[in-house]
Amino acid sequence: MRLSELSRRSGVSVATVKYYLREGLLAPGTPVTARQAEYDDEHLRRLRLIRALLTVGGMTISQARDVLAVADDPAFGRHERLGIAQYMLPPQVAPPEKDDPQQPEWDATHRQLRDVLADLGWRVNDEAPAINSLTRAVVTLRALGYAFPLDFVRQYALAMHPIAEVELGVIEGYPVLEEAIEASVAYTMLNEPILLALRRLAHEDVSARLHDSGPVRDTDPGGLSSS
Amino acid sequence: MRLSELSRRSGVSVATVKYYLREGLLAPGTPVTARQAEYDDEHLRRLRLIRALLTVGGMTISQARDVLAVADDPAFGRHERLGIAQYMLPPQVAPPEKDDPQQPEWDATHRQLRDVLADLGWRVNDEAPAINSLTRAVVTLRALGYAFPLDFVRQYALAMHPIAEVELGVIEGYPVLEEAIEASVAYTMLNEPILLALRRLAHEDVSARLHDSGPVRDTDPGGLSSS
Numbered sequence: 001m002r003l004s005e006l007s008r009r010s011g012v013s014v015a016t017v018k019y020y021l022r023e024g025l026l027a028p029g030t031p032v033t034a035r036q037a038e039y040d041d042e043h044l045r046r047l048r049l050i051r052a053l054l055t056v057g058g059m060t061i062s063q064a065r066d067v068l069a070v071a072d073d074p075a076f077g078r079h080e081r082l083g084i085a086q087y088m089l090p091p092q093v094a095p096p097e098k099d100d101p102q103q104p105e106w107d108a109t110h111r112q113l114r115d116v117l118a119d120l121g122w123r124v125n126d127e128a129p130a131i132n133s134l135t136r137a138v139v140t141l142r143a144l145g146y147a148f149p150l151d152f153v154r155q156y157a158l159a160m161h162p163i164a165e166v167e168l169g170v171i172e173g174y175p176v177l178e179e180a181i182e183a184s185v186a187y188t189m190l191n192e193p194i195l196l197a198l199r200r201l202a203h204e205d206v207s208a209r210l211h212d213s214g215p216v217r218d219t220d221p222g223g224l225s226s227s
Numbered sequence: 228m229r230l231s232e233l234s235r236r237s238g239v240s241v242a243t244v245k246y247y248l249r250e251g252l253l254a255p256g257t258p259v260t261a262r263q264a265e266y267d268d269e270h271l272r273r274l275r276l277i278r279a280l281l282t283v284g285g286m287t288i289s290q291a292r293d294v295l296a297v298a299d300d301p302a303f304g305r306h307e308r309l310g311i312a313q314y315m316l317p318p319q320v321a322p323p324e325k326d327d328p329q330q331p332e333w334d335a336t337h338r339q340l341r342d343v344l345a346d347l348g349w350r351v352n353d354e355a356p357a358i359n360s361l362t363r364a365v366v367t368l369r370a371l372g373y374a375f376p377l378d379f380v381r382q383y384a385l386a387m388h389p390i391a392e393v394e395l396g397v398i399e400g401y402p403v404l405e406e407a408i409e410a411s412v413a414y415t416m417l418n419e420p421i422l423l424a425l426r427r428l429a430h431e432d433v434s435a436r437l438h439d440s441g442p443v444r445d446t447d448p449g450g451l452s453s454s
Contacts, residue, residue, distance in 0.1 A: 056371070079438035086427060091420070117428060123435035124428050134424035141417045144283070146410070152393075156418075157425045159390045164429030166382055168437060183373070188430070190368045191383075192423050193318070197361040198384045199422070200313060200415065201344065201351050202391030208350035210395060211306035 003029070006039045010047040017047065023061055025050050025068060045178045052182045053085070056189050063088045071181060078177065085181050086188060093132040102139065109142075110135045116153050167191070230256070233266045237274040244274065250288055252277050252295060276409045280312070284412045290315045298408060305404065312408050313415060320359040329366065336369075337362045343380050394418070 007014045020026040026046055029037030046068075053064040070076050070084040095110070096103045113134055117124055124131070134153075141148045167187055174180040207213070234241045247253040253273055256264030273295075280291040297303050297311040322337070323330045340361055341353055351358070361380075368375045394414055401407040434440075 077438060077440060079434050079440040082434060083431060086430060089427075122428060122432040123440075124431045128428060128431060130424040130427040130431075133420055134428070137417060137420040137424065141413070144413065144417075146413050146417070153421070153425070155393055156390065156422055157429065159386055160422065160425045160429045161433070163383065163386045164426060164433045166379070168430060168433045172437065186368070186371065186373050188427065190364060190371075190373070192426075193360055193364040194380070195383055195387065195422065195426070196419050197357040197364065198380070198387045199391060199419075200357040201349060201355060201361070202384065202387045203313060203395060203415070204310060204351045204355060204357075205349040206388070206391045206395045207306050207309060210399065211304060213304060213306040213350075 001039050001044075002036065003039065006043055006047065010044055010051065012047055012051055020047070020050055023065070025061065025064060045176065045182075049178045049182045052185045057085070057088070057185045058090045058189075059088055067181070071177060078180075081177060082171070082181055082184050085185055087129050089185065089188060091133055092129060093136045095132060095135075102143075105139055105142075106135060109139050112150055113138065113153060116150050116157070120154065120157055122157070163195070228266050228271075229263065230266065233270055233274065237271055237278065239274055239278055247274070247277055250292070252288065252291060272403065272405045272409075276405045279409045279412045283416050284312070284315070285317045285416075286315055294408070298404060305407075308404060309398070309408055309411050312412055314356050316412065316415060318360055319356060320363045322359060322362075329370075332369075333362060333366055336366050339377055340365065340380060343377050343384070347381065347384055349384070390422070 001009070003014060003017060007017055010017070012020075017026065021028060026043065029039040029043065032038050049071075050064060050068075053059045053067055054061070057064075059067070067085045067088055071081050076084075096106050100106075110131065113131060114126055117131075138148050138153070171180055171184045171187065174183050228236070230241060230244060234244050237244070239247075244253065248255060253270065256266040256270065259265050277291060277295075280286045280294055281288070284291075286294070294312045294315055298308050303311075323333050327333075337358065340358060344351055344358075365375050365380070398407055398411045398414065401410050
């Protein structure tokens with residue numbers, strides 16, 4: 001297909017496709033004339049993946065280039081090729097600097113959390129970015145004076161595992177690696193608000209049962225405050 | 228206690244406490260002299276709650292005032308007094324305008340999601356803000372061409388329910404209403420990154436087992452892309 005059709009079928013503008021070509025994210029097409037090239041389904045798949053990394057995954061061009069480099073490197077297996085994309089998704093939480101007063105607390109919490117995961121037998125890298133996110137959240141909660149026992153972490157982890165199994169099942173259902181990476185990025189990012197919304201709805205249901213109440217009344221808060 | 232001690236014990240600056248007094252979020256203290264007033268533990272609790280609503284909960288002064296109005300109104304039960312705070316937390320997703328081309332898709336999805344919750348027997352309000360967040364996320368996924376069967380919603384909902392039961396147990400452990408509202412806001416908001424980080428770690432573990440691999444290698448993406 002020509003560039004115009006590639007653009008139409010991918011939903012990515014011609015100017016943007018040319019930008020990805022210049023940045024080396026997308027391989028050049030097969031030259032047909034001095035000014036035209038032919039693109040195939042592989043270009044289309046790659047373009048969809050690039051779009052997912054940049055728009056859904058919020059990555060920079062440079063991060064997307066790194067993900068694609070790993071995806072294209074036969075030295076890596078499927079686990080690593082999918083994993084590197086997840087590792088680059090936001091939020092990227094940096095540990096505190098060496099002279100930060102929060103650093104000892106951070107280090108202790110990071111170690112505690114790694115121990116919880118190790119006790120569960122989880123095969124995760126000690127340097128996984130998500131352990132930094134987890135550490136930041138627990139340190140913040142505790143700094144504000146809220147208790148957060150490690151047993152909560154364990155219970156949350158156990159509740160998340162079956163969800164991850166279902167999700168990985170969907171992602172592994174894509175035989176073509178690029179489609180699997182695209183699906184992994186899309187479902188990781190876009191399902192987050194779904195999970196969080198369902199947690200809030202579950203809170204409402206549990207509270208309604210606990211207090212044997214109906215759904216929260218459809219109050220008019222503006223009206224309430226002015227009454 | 229005097230204003231300075233109230234400030235010290237709550238961690239809220241004197242200027243900010245005065246601002247809350249002017250805005251009517253905090254009740255005036257008992258006058259001692261023409262220029263001084265006495266504050267008690269109830270002021271301290273209220274101040275901590277205000278801080279949680281505004282900083283952790285990201286509410287505006289006006290939203291916080293609405294939450295406090297419901298908390299103080301004996302016409303409402305505990306379920307509603309806790310629920311109104313949750314209803315005002317971000318994200319607040321508005322349905323599309325009547326002339327938005329996405330509106331029919333939105334309406335159909337909103338109805339499907341309400342049906343899923345009804346089938347589960349969940350006691351939630353059809354107007355719950357979290358149903359809007361859920362609808363927005365599902366509409367976005369589908370608009371990008373990703374399948375999102377309603378059975379996923381059901382599975383996610385079932386996985387979230389036991390988590391919500393544990394969390395409500397903690398919140399209901401606070402006998403004083405203001406502390407319960409504060410805990411509800413804090414745990415709802417601050418535990419979200421914890422859940423999401425554990426989901427990503429669970430993905431890594433499930434993938435490692437599936438591919439019988441170790442943890443994702445601690446690659447140096449910068450080095451990879453330049454090799």
